[in-house]
Every structure is written in structure tokens, then in C-alpha cells.
Amino acid sequence: MKPDSPNSTTRRTFLRAASSAAAGMATPAVAAIQQGGPARATLAADLAAPPVRFNRMIFGQFLEHFHRQVYGGVFEPGSPLSDAAGFRTDAIAAIRDLRVPVVRWPGGCFVSSYHWMHGVGGSRLPSFDKAWGVEDPNTFGTDEYVKWCRLIGAEPYICTNAGTGTMEEMSDWVEYCNLPDQGRNAKLRRASGVPSPHNVRFWSVGNENYGAWEIGAKTVAEWGPLVRESAKMMRAVDKNIQLLAAATTSREWTVPLLKEAGKYLDYISIHGYWDPLWENNNPSGYLDCMMRSEEPERAILDAIKLLEETGHKDRIRIAFDEWNLRGWHHRGFPGGGTSEDLIRRRDENDRNETYTMADAVFSASFLNACLRQAQYVQMACMAPVVNARGPLFVHPGGIVKRTTYHVLKIYADLLEPGVVPARLECEALRSGGKSVAALDAVVTRSEDGKRLAIAMVNRHPERPAACRLAIGGLDGGAKVSSTVLEGDSVDAYNGVQRPGRVVPAVRQGALKNGEIELPPHSVTIARIAL
Numbered sequence: 001m002k003p004d005s006p007n008s009t010t011r012r013t014f015l016r017a018a019s020s021a022a023a024g025m026a027t028p029a030v031a032a033i034q035q036g037g038p039a040r041a042t043l044a045a046d047l048a049a050p051p052v053r054f055n056r057m058i059f060g061q062f063l064e065h066f067h068r069q070v071y072g073g074v075f076e077p078g079s080p081l082s083d084a085a086g087f088r089t090d091a092i093a094a095i096r097d098l099r100v101p102v103v104r105w106p107g108g109c110f111v112s113s114y115h116w117m118h119g120v121g122g123s124r125l126p127s128f129d130k131a132w133g134v135e136d137p138n139t140f141g142t143d144e145y146v147k148w149c150r151l152i153g154a155e156p157y158i159c160t161n162a163g164t165g166t167m168e169e170m171s172d173w174v175e176y177c178n179l180p181d182q183g184r185n186a187k188l189r190r191a192s193g194v195p196s197p198h199n200v201r202f203w204s205v206g207n208e209n210y211g212a213w214e215i216g217a218k219t220v221a222e223w224g225p226l227v228r229e230s231a232k233m234m235r236a237v238d239k240n241i242q243l244l245a246a247a248t249t250s251r252e253w254t255v256p257l258l259k260e261a262g263k264y265l266d267y268i269s270i271h272g273y274w275d276p277l278w279e280n281n282n283p284s285g286y287l288d289c290m291m292r293s294e295e296p297e298r299a300i301l302d303a304i305k306l307l308e309e310t311g312h313k314d315r316i317r318i319a320f321d322e323w324n325l326r327g328w329h330h331r332g333f334p335g336g337g338t339s340e341d342l343i344r345r346r347d348e349n350d351r352n353e354t355y356t357m358a359d360a361v362f363s364a365s366f367l368n369a370c371l372r373q374a375q376y377v378q379m380a381c382m383a384p385v386v387n388a389r390g391p392l393f394v395h396p397g398g399i400v401k402r403t404t405y406h407v408l409k410i411y412a413d414l415l416e417p418g419v420v421p422a423r424l425e426c427e428a429l430r431s432g433g434k435s436v437a438a439l440d441a442v443v444t445r446s447e448d449g450k451r452l453a454i455a456m457v458n459r460h461p462e463r464p465a466a467c468r469l470a471i472g473g474l475d476g477g478a479k480v481s482s483t484v485l486e487g488d489s490v491d492a493y494n495g496v497q498r499p500g501r502v503v504p505a506v507r508q509g510a511l512k513n514g515e516i517e518l519p520p521h522s523v524t525i526a527r528i529a530l
């Protein structure tokens with residue numbers, strides 16, 4: 001999208017329906033923000049149109065063997081806060097409370113040199129992790145991962161090794177997990193004390209194999225045939241699995257992939273981090289983050305175009321199965337050897353002061369994009385679930401629920417299941433020659449049509465907003481229950497010393513002349529009876 005000239009007072013954003021069937025698309029008409037007073041906006045919704053039911057898998061999570069996500073995160077044998085199996089019970093309770101539907105594992109870059117058979121059975125030896133330059137003890141493997149998923153109430157989603165691994169190794173992993181007792185791999189699982197199949201439904205061929213940073217990276221010419229033949233072998237073991245493959249929003253990579261292997265796939269897997277901090281951990285400030293808050297939807301619309309071009313738009317869905325505002329800091333890696341100094345620098349990912357209202361507002365904007373494109377985006381996995389850039393910080397003495405945790409919580413708990421078409425007219429937020437809509441909103445409706453839940457974001461750092469709800473059947477003084485997440489500043493965060501600085505507040509009231517008020521730098525879900 002080319003930005004309008006700095007002298008223009010209006011602009012057309014990329015937030016447009018990808019097709020006439022893309023319900024819930026809030027298409028802002030944007031004008032320059034004026035100084036003084038609340039920002040003005042109007043949200044209209046077409047309640048006569050059939051809603052699109054969104055898939056709750058957009059609230060998924062991701063777990064990788066990186067720094068303290070697994071060991072010292074969800075899995076810490078010997079800790080007084082862990083159960084007999086070594087799982088952190090405080091983390092389990094907090095993640096269960098998010099109602100996480102699916103968790104992708106074990107990577108990430110880690111998986112491209114991970115051999116699953118090293119992490120099963122009774123006699124396990126440590127492996128050198130070639131991606132992250134550390135020793136992995138292999139005490140948390142397939143059986144532990146699946147057990148943990150069941151404890152948190154999530155479906156397991158396994159990403160396979162398409163880097164140094166083989167097609168047969170991928171299909172053997174499906175055998176281990178899903179066959180009752182046929183063959184050596186199912187018998188290995190039974191001998192390991194797991195008599196019943198794990199029944200893992202979701203499997204991905206590879207992770208970011210398009211990238212030079214990935215161990216075992218593939219060329220465009222190599223990737224499609226590898227995915228095709230791997231998918232054939234995996235489906236030969238279990239025809240009912242759901243298959244994904246590493247893709248991008250680049251036509252050069254994804255069109256050949258879909259032409260070769262599209263008939264075998266259920267999803268394409270795309271990734272996004274919009275504040276890249278891989279080498280230098282200098283997190284962007286609030287306004288810089290807001291200027292990137294519309295980019296996830298652009299990526300989704302680009303992916304939809306590729307599915308349409310290849311004839312797969314009505315069958316293959318999109319899984320945004322790694323996403324976060326902040327890229328993980330891992331200077332010199334992947335594949336950086338064993339530098340202890342560089343490995344210690346990964347501690348910077350765990351600084352709670354990084355995860356402010358910028359992260360909360362951006363994350364809500366991301367989820368709104370997925371909801372608007374609910375017909376196509378059927379899965380999304382925040383990366384990761386604990387520690388590093390995750391919504392939950394797990395330390396030896398307890399946990400901290402970061403600002404993003406509370407966004408995920410209110411979206412999972414308070415939205416209605418159907419997304420209805422909507423149009424948002426609002427002012428623009430400008431910074432550094434760029435601009436985005438100051439507000440973002442999605443309208444959801446209950447199955448019986450009697451309730452609305454409206455997810456609203458005010459991106460402006462300082463100004464409140466007054467949004468008029470132009471929705472048929474809605475009284476101008478209707479009662480509203482609003483759950484609001486805001487901070488005392490844009491840099492507000494939750495930490496070990498102040499874990500409750502940013503928490504949602506429930507406010508009961510009524511619309512004033514059909515308007516709802518939104519605090520600056522806030523996320524609100526307003527529930528209204530029709």
C-alpha cells in the first residue's frame with residue numbers, strides 16, 4: 001500500500017473485504033485527527049447480513065525449545081510449583097484460563113534439526129541443538145508435550161522436521177502418535193507407557209524452510225515436491241490428519257508450492273513479527289508500533305490472493321501460526337555455535353518492561369484482522385505462549401500475566417461467535433510520515449441474534465475517542481457492559497513487583513446519544529443486548 005502524500009487529509013486504507021463473502025470487514029474512511037477533544041468515529045454494522053462464524057483456533061499458542069519456554073517455563077521438574085511430572089501447575093492454570101484451543105510445537109527454527117525419536121522412550125540422551133547452540137536434555141518430548149496439551153485443554157499441533165529430516169521420519173512420527181499398535185513406532189509408544197494413540201490432528205510440513213536462516217533451507221524448486229511427497233506418506237498413515245506447510249505471502253514461493261502440493265494441504269502456514277529485534281534488542285516505541293498495526297491484515301489479504309490465483313481459495317485456509325509484535329532476540333543465531341555471551345543475551349527477551357500497551361493494542365489489532373477475515377484465517381498461534389515475547393512470564397517464584405495475556409483473555413471469553421459486516425469511519429493517527437486508522441473495531445453477534453460483542457481499539461496514545469454505533473435495532477441509550485484494558489501510560493506493563501498494573505476493568509453503563517467512549521491506548525469489548 002502506498003501512503004497518501006503528507007498533505008492529504010483523507011486516505012483509503014487496505015482494510016477492505018477480500019471478497020464479497022468476507023464478512024465483518026470494518027472499512028474505515030479516515031480523516032486527519034484534529035487537535036483537542038475526543039477523536040470522533042462512527043461504526044455501522046449490517047445485522048441483516050449472515051454472520052461468518054470464526055474459528056476459535058485463532059486464539060492458539062506456540063511453544064518452542066528456545067531459552068526458557070520449555071525448561072524453566074512450562075516444564076520445571078523439582079520446582080515446588082511443579083507437579084510430579086514436572087509441569088508448572090501455575091502456568092497450566094493460567095493457560096487453561098485463556099481457553100487456548102491449539103498449541104504448535106516444537107518449533108520454530110528448533111525443529112529443523114530435531115529428531116523426534118531422541119525425545120521418546122525411557123533411555124534418552126541429550127542432543128545438541130544446532131539452531132540455538134545449547135544442549136537439549138530431551139526430557140520434554142512428544143509424550144510430555146501431548147500430555148501437557150491435554151492438561152491445558154488444547155489440541156496438539158506438531159511441526160515436523162523438513163530441514164534435516166526426511167519424509168519417512170515425518171510419517172513415522174504420525175505412526176508413533178496416531179496408530180493404535182501397527183508397526184514399530186506405535187509399539188514404541190506403547191512400550192513407553194502410552195497404550196492409546198495420541199490422536200494428533202494437526203501436522204505441519206516444515207518451518208520457514210524458505211529462509212536462509214533455517215537449517216536445511218530449501219529452494220522454491222525443492223519445496224513443492226518435498227511437501228507433496230511428505231504429505232502423501234503422512235496421509236498414508238492417517239488419512240484424517242489436517243496438513244499445513246510452510247508458506248509466505250510471496251507469489252514466488254507459495255504459487256509453486258500450491259501447484260505442486262495444494263491438493264494435499266488443508267492450510268498454508270504464514271508467519272509475522274513486525275518489530276524485528278533478532279540482532280539488536282531495541283524495542284520500538286508506542287507510535288512506531290501503531291504505524292505497523294495494519295500490516296497483519298495486508299499479509300492476510302495477500303495470502304488470500306495467492307489462494308485465489310491457484311484455485312484453492314474455497315478449500316485451503318490460512319494459519320498465521322507464528323505471530324507477535326516483537327521478534328525474538330537471538331543475536332548471532334540460528335546456527336551461531338555455542339557463544340555463552342550471546343546465549344545469555346536472550347535474557348533480554350524476558351524483560352517484562354518490554355511488553356506495554358503497545359503490545360496489547362497491536363495484539364488486539366491482529367486479532368481483529370483475523371476476525372474480519374474469519375472465512376479464510378482459521379488458525380493463529382501467538383509466539384510463544386510463555387517467556388521470551390509470550391503473554392505469560394514464568395519465573396522460579398511464580399507467574400506474571402503481561403498486557404497481551406489480558407487481551408487474549410477478554411477476546412476468548414467475551415466475543416460472540418458470528419462476525420458481521422461492519423464499516424468504521426474514523427480519524428487518522430499519523431507519525432513519521434505514516435498513518436493508520438486511529439480506531440479499529442469488529443462486531444460479533446450471538447447465535448440467537450440477541451446480543452452484540454464489539455471489540456474496539458483506540459490506538460491514539462493520548463486522546464480518548466467517542467464512537468457512535470450506527471446499528472439498526474440498537475437504542476441510543478442502550479445498556480452496555482464494557483470490559484476495558486488500559487494503562488496509566490502507553491509504557492505501562494505488568495512485572496514481578498507490580499503484576500496488576502494493567503488489568504481489565506468492567507464498566508456498566510449506557511450509551512450516550514448512541515456513543516461509546518474509549519480511553520486512549522486501550523482495548524475494549526462492549527457487550528450490548530439488542
